[in-house]
Amino acid sequence: MKPQKPRSPAPPTKPSAVLSHWIGDLHGAIARPIAGGSFSGACIWQVDYRGQSFALRQWQANQTSDRVIVIHLLQRWVARDGLPVPVPLGASATGQTSVHEGDALWELAPWMPGVADYHADPKSEKLEAAMRSLASLHLSIARMPIPVPSWVATSGVSPALMRRSERLCNLVLSDLRKLQNAVRRQAPSPGRAMVQEALQLVERTAETELKKSQRWETEPFQLQLCVRDVWHDHILFTESRVTGIIDFGALGLDSPAGDVARLLGSMVGDDRDRWRFGIEAYESVKPFSASERDAIPFFDSSGVVLSTVNWVHWLFRDPSALPAMIDYTAVWKRMERLVGRLRVLAADSGV
Numbered sequence: 152m153k154p155q156k157p158r159s160p161a162p163p164t165k166p167s168a169v170l171s172h173w174i175g176d177l178h179g180a181i182a183r184p185i186a187g188g189s190f191s192g193a194c195i196w197q198v199d200y201r202g203q204s205f206a207l208r209q210w211q212a213n214q215t216s217d218r219v220i221v222i223h224l225l226q227r228w229v230a231r232d233g234l235p236v237p238v239p240l241g242a243s244a245t246g247q248t249s250v251h252e253g254d255a256l257w258e259l260a261p262w263m264p265g266v267a268d269y270h271a272d273p274k275s276e277k278l279e280a281a282m283r284s285l286a287s288l289h290l291s292i293a294r295m296p297i298p299v300p301s302w303v304a305t306s307g308v309s310p311a312l313m314r315r316s317e318r319l320c321n322l323v324l325s326d327l328r329k330l331q332n333a334v335r336r337q338a339p340s341p342g343r344a345m346v347q348e349a350l351q352l353v354e355r356t357a358e359t360e361l362k363k364s365q366r367w368e369t370e371p372f373q374l375q376l377c378v379r380d381v382w383h384d385h386i387l388f389t390e391s392r393v394t395g396i397i398d399f400g401a402l403g404l405d406s407p408a409g410d411v412a413r414l415l416g417s418m419v420g421d422d423r424d425r426w427r428f429g430i431e432a433y434e435s436v437k438p439f440s441a442s443e444r445d446a447i448p449f450f451d452s453s454g455v456v457l458s459t460v461n462w463v464h465w466l467f468r469d470p471s472a473l474p475a476m477i478d479y480t481a482v483w484k485r486m487e488r489l490v491g492r493l494r495v496l497a498a499d500s501g502v
Contacts, residue, residue, distance in 0.1 A: 166182055166196060166207060166209075166257075167180075167182075168252060169207065169209075169250070169252045169257045170182065170198065170207065170259070172242040172243065172244070172250045172252070172257070172259075173240055173242055173243060173259045174200060174243075175243060179200065179201065180198060180199070180200040181198070181199045181200070182196040182197070182198045182207060183196060183197050183198075183199075184196050184476060185197055185476070193208050193209060193210055193211050193398075193400055193474070194208070194209040194474065194475060194476045195207065195208050195209075195476075197262060198259070198262075203261075203262075204261070204262035205240075205259050205260065205261060205262055206237060206259070206260050206261070206262050206263075206397075207257065207258075207259050208257065208258045208259075208260070209255045209256075209257055210249075210255060210256040210257070210258070210400070211400070211474075212254075212255070214256060214400065216249060216251075216256060217299075219248075219249045219256055219258070220248070220249065221297075221298060221299055221302070221402075222399050222400070222402055223238075223239050223248045223249065223258070224295075224298070225292065225295060225376065225399065225402065226238055226239065226399060228291065228292075228295045229288060229291040229292060229295075232287070232291040234284065234287060234288055234291060234396065235263065235284075235387075235393060235394050235395050235396055236263075236288075236395075236396050236397070236399070237260035237261055237262075237263050237395070237397060238260060238261070239258040239259065239260045240258075240259050240260060240261075263387055263394065263395030263396075263397055264387065264389055264394045264395060265387030265388050265389045265392075265393075265394035265395045266387060266388060266389075267383060267384045267385065267386060267387055267388070268388060269281070269383055269386065269388065269418050270383060270418075272388075273418075273419075274391055275428065276391035277388055277391045277393075278418065278419065278425060278428060278429055278432065279428070279429075279432040280388070280391060280392060280393045281386050281388075281393055281414065281418065281429075282411070282414070282415070282429045282430075282432035282433040283432050283433065283435065283436050284386070284393040284396060285381065285396075285410060285411065285414060285433060286432075286433045286434075286435075286436035286437035287436055287437075288378070288396060289375070289377070289407045289410070289437055290436065290437050292375060292376050292377075293375050295376075297376065301404070302376055302403070302404050304373070304374060304375040304376075304404075305374050305404070306371050306372070306373055306374065307371055307372070307374055308367070308368065308369065308370065308371060308372070309367060309370075309372050309374070309405055309406045309408075309409065309446070310374075310403070310404060310405055311379070311405050311406075311409050311450070312364065312367040312368075312370075312406075312409075312446070312449070312450070312453075313367075313368065315364060315453045315454075315457060316361070316364035316365070316367065316368050318457055318460075319357060319360050319361040319364055319453065319456070319457070320361060322353070322357050322361075322456075322457075322460060323357050323358055323361055326460070327350065327353060327354060327357065327460075329468075330350060330460065330463050330464060330467070330468070331347075331350050331354075333467045333468050334346050334347055334350060334463065334467055335347075337467065342483065345486065345487070345490060346463055346466070346467070346486070348490060349459050349463065349486065349489065349490045349493060350459075350463065352459075352490065352493035352494060352496070352497050353456055353459055353460060353493065355497045355500070356452075356456055356493065356496050356497050356500055357456055359500045360449075360452060360453050360456050363449050363452070363453070364449070364453065366449075367446060367449060370442055370446070371442070372406040372408070372440075372442060372443060372446070373406070373440070373443075374404050374405060374406060375404065375405075375407065376402055376403065376404060377402070377403065377404070377405045377406070377407055377409060377410045378396075378398075378399060378401065378402060378410050379401040379402065379403050379405060379409065379410065379413075380398060380400065380401035380413070381396070381410050381413055381414045382413055382414055382416075382417035382418075383414075383417040383418050384417075385397050385398050386414070386418075406443060406446065407437070407443070408439065408443040408444070408446045408447050408450055409446075409450045411429075411430065411433055411447055411450075412446075412447045412448075412450035412451040412454065413450070413451075413454060414429075415429045415430070415447075415451070416451045416454060416455065416492070420488070420491070420492060421491075421492060421495045430444070430447065452496055455489060455492045455493060455496055456493070456496070458489060459486075459489045459490070459493060462482065462485070462486055462489070466482070
């Protein structure tokens with residue numbers, strides 16, 4: 152099924168006015184939009200200039216200058232610890248790493264080497280490298296002096312799990328029916344059939360996930376800044392080495408267990424042996440507390456249910472929320488993976 156197109160205007164296809172903040176002589180600079188940009192709402196171009204490659208990023212509308220500055224400080228901090236993250240470049244005139252152009256914030260950073268190809272080449276060495284890199288990233292971030300009081304490490308309930316508990320409650324009470332009605336109004340198609348199956352599986356699993364969430368409404372964790380959007384496509388490999396960890400736009404205070412669940416779920420799906428292997432690799436660098444280890448499965452299962460709901464909502468009820476440069480082929484592949492995981496979750500739940 153061909154989803155509705157977002158109503159938001161397309162970003163500029165020739166961002167020369169933006170590049171001029173960093174590159175004085177644009178002769179020979181070639182900027183190519185990256186299909187799909189980022190699911191987070193950012194738009195990205197690969198810029199080739201004088202034998203070097205850069206990533207030009209237009210931040211999504213909800214990002215503020217202050218927030219982007221802290222994200223850039225964090226990237227610079229963890230890069231000093233030897234982690235392969237992009238460090239944004241200072242603009243020629245001001246030295247600032249983000250600039251306003253039009254109604255948007257922009258950054259330019261070196262293009263990170265490697266390919267997000269774990270699915271195509273799922274070697275154990277790559278999974279181990281990814282999980283050890285994530286653990287090292289968390290350790291580095293935990294040592295960083297944070298200039299934003301609300302982001303300073305603390306102990307408390309996971310903000311992500313609290314939000315999920317509330318969303319699961321709303322889903323069971325009314326939101327699921329609204330989504331089902333919106334999908335029914337679409338013309339029959341293979342895509343609609345897949346989405347209808349997805350919502351049937353959500354209906355079978357949502358109440359179980361809601362019951363699970365009750366424990367995590369009061370369980371305290373050691374909280375710190377986490378990536379919160381670290382998944383398969385954001386881990387770049389050269390052979391079996393991690394040579395790029397990209398996209399820190401969703402950075403926020405939470406439990407590292409959430410990052411682990413998101414990355415492992417996106418990389419290995421429902422392969423329990425690989426889950427155990429990945430968690431052991433992470434803990435060889437940064438051990439978990441008992442609560443963190445117990446929370447990982449719920450971070451994963453609730454994420455599968457709510458990610459499915461998010462995509463159905465965006466596709467059928469609010470297409471304007473999707474990025475202008477979204478790759479719909481990638482969206483439907485992601486939906487297929489979510490439906491496959493929902494089938495397993497429903498079977499494991501016995502419903």
